[in-house]
Amino acid sequence: MSLDTAATAPHERMQSALADDLAAVNALIRDRMASKHAPRIPEVTAHLVDAGGKRVRPMLTLAAARMCGYEGSAHQKLAATVEFIHTATLLHDDVVDESHKRRGRPTANLLWDNKSSVLVGDYLFARSFQLMVETGNLRVLNILSNAAAVIAEGEVLQLTAAMNLATTEDIYLQVIRGKTAALFEAACEVGGVIADQPEGVVRGLAAYGDALGIAFQMVDDLLDWGGSDGVLGKNTGDDFRERKLTLPVIRAVARADAAERAFWVRTIEKGDQREGDLEQAMALLLAHGTLEETRIEALDWAARAKVALDPAPQHPLRDMMADLADYVVARLT
Template sequence: MDGSDNAHHGPQDRLAEALAPDMAAVNAIIRARMASEHAPRIPEVTAHLIEAGGKRIRPMLVLAAAHICGYPARNPGGEDHQKLAATVEFIHTATLLHDDVVDESAQRRGRPTANLLWDNKSSVLVGDYLFARAFQLMVEPGSLRVLDILANASATIAEGEVLQLTAARDLATTEDTYIRVVRGKTAALFSAATESGAEIAGATPDQVRALYTYGDALGIAFQIADDLLDYGGTSAVIGKNTGDDFRERKLTLPLIKAVAKADAEEQAFWTRVIAKGDQHEGDLEIALSLMERHGALAAARADALTWAATARAALAPLPDHPLRAILGDLADFVVSRIA
């Protein structure tokens, strides 16, 4: 798929159109639960983030999974799928608030981050508030299994963040560790979204498993593509500058692959720029040429495409449904930026 003709009508847009009535209800739930009469700082900070025009892909995954598995038809007037969609968006927003503090970020989706506009304390505490709100919401459908899925995802996300801290700048970081970090950072919430949507719809164990696998593989493909774009995307596409990960000395997949094949001289270069952070003008260009020399970018791209194919294939056992086709296209779309 080429990005240009899909920019205005890609699978995300088609998903948003198909789920528009549901998403209006989800947004109403988010606004109502964001309110705080005692601490006006809370809605101020959350509104800044939630209205920043994120794609809302995670709540849409909950709704799509529930629809594919027959939830609204089986439960007319039921709101549980919408509550779970709002829960997932709250968990996501809470992690963004905490992430920006941890990463000392100044921008998110092209706008100043909350920690920059307010302060780190507000960002951390409002993130905590959103986590608490998420747990209140996820109890309401009354499903222990759904609670289990979302509570486990919350733990995996936190674990992934801590693992990323210890793996950062450590040249011994393996591809396995990278995937574990990515599962925490991105894939855990994608798979929790699709799995909980299937679960609330009373899907069969095979269907629940299929949707878990889809979310997991989609999240990993998405993150690898994002990491690749850092070494060749335009800032307009990714909302950050090319080479940010390099400057922040993050060990993403292209870098890990290049380091694994480095000779002694290259190893010394990686030690200087990543382990020690002693970076000079022109080092990014050298890093890119080393990645190119060892086929690291091409290999990372191949991995992303494999994960996207895994996501698409996982949908096979699900009922035939227009939304199933859109989820299949979404898997291709997340890697179309690097294909």
């Protein structure tokens, strides 16, 4: 989802509080995405990096480390690692989804080609591993390499779950953990580990990132239906057209009568979509109340994220992280 905002949105307050760290992370990113020999690499990467993602993930690493009193600079390397992993997955996602737009600009696979997106993504993955190895912290390496595996597994799972009406809520949860929550979780957890925090704090930070990521992705999936109020907007319905099973649909399918099931089989499994089908799908989600249920689930995960911060030290950055959890679900209410 996009984090558009009032001037005092929590991620903007975090940006101010972490300005020096973020400047160092940006310098590190620019330095490490360079390639003496293959200028195509910084071209492609800069296209994406300059498009200005909000750096939420690296900011979480910086915030987690700083609020735990960390005073070194290894957290900047970890933050850059996290952003590189994120950027690499975006490049590969755009190839897999055959996307043409990302952050309001043409995607790299459109501007250059799929080959460049695949190979530059690989380069960024490799650079991210170099960066994390430089910290010399084996526990951090363990967390981040596990996250990379969960992310890739989730992407493959999403590929095979699409168009499959047998997709369960468990599979959905695993897909969104892979595509979103695993990196949020690792980003927060390594901040605590590098700051040498007790186990309870580290676990709390990991649980915060996991829950925040799940809430974030559920909101994203709900906004693809225009939110929970059942009004389709002009940027809605992509998931239906791409035959992706997100939570509102999975629940509506589970409760479908024979006629409704035939509708889902035709539109999602067989991909035979006609005029009016999107509206019909929406009517079914409303009839079964699954948009509203998904909204409540997202709020629940945001609440869990806040509770998970309990063991962490009192700090203004901790308050901003708590506010961020409210913020990601605020557009739904």
